[in-house]
Amino acid sequence: MTFRVFMKSLRLAVRTGKRFSLFVIIYSILIGITSIILNDILKGGGEVWLAFFFVGIxxxxxxxxxxxxxxxxxxxxxxxxxxxxxxxxxKWFFIGELLLVCVVAAIIDLEIIIHYLGIGYYIGINPPILDATPFLITVFVVIGVQFLGVFVAWRRMLKVRPMEALRKA
Structure with missing residues (x-):
């Protein structure tokens, strides 16, 4: 039953269209920027507060x-x-939709990084924009932060009474 609910939420997320696309773009930008900042921090020259700022965003x-x-x-x-x-x-209904946004944004960022590295190696310049470790850490942080959104949405939906659906019809 849980898997079926999860798959239904994925289909509904894709159906929303503009809202889904907007938040995928926002998360993609945030994942990219935070990964680059985290990469600089791990190499010894970055601002830690800036990483926390973007995690707060x-x-x-x-x-x-x-x-x-x-x-x-x-x-x-x-x-x-x-x-x-x-x-x-x-709860699984909301987890599915919010996680799909994060996963699609991470795949978009991964695709951009792969193309950047491919072009750099083809031209002969190979300064990697970031390593795999900061990117993976950032993706897991984003997924962890998403559970905050899941919790808020789930708590609001627990207050919804079934009679509200019957009144609207």
Whole structure:
């Protein structure tokens, strides 16, 4: 049941279109910038506060996305509660959508890095923009921060009563 709910949330996330694309672009930019800053820190010359600043921005974006997501999905969640969905099912519903945004943004950043390195090696210049370690650390931090957005959206959706769906119809 959980896997089916997770897959349904992935399909609904892609269907939203503009909102999904906007947050993928935002997360892609934040992952790229934070990875470069973290790479500089690990090489010995970067500002630690700057990395924390961008992680804070990611947390704010995660909260905003969780609030937007919960307000758009209110009627759908009320309908699903009428059909007997539990709070755990609703939690997986939000986890799927928020994680899909993070994974797609990470894949876009990875693609950009691979092309950058390929062009650099082809031309003969090979200053890697960043190593794999800072990129992976940043992706896991973003996924961890996303759970803050999941928690906010999930807590708001637990307050939705099934009768709200019936009143709207």
């Amino acid at each position: 990611m947390a704010v974006v995660a909260l905003v996305y969780g609030l937007i997501l919960s307000s758009y999905r209110k009627l759908q969640v009320a309908t699903l509660r009428c059909l007997g969905w539990t709070s755990a099912n609703i």
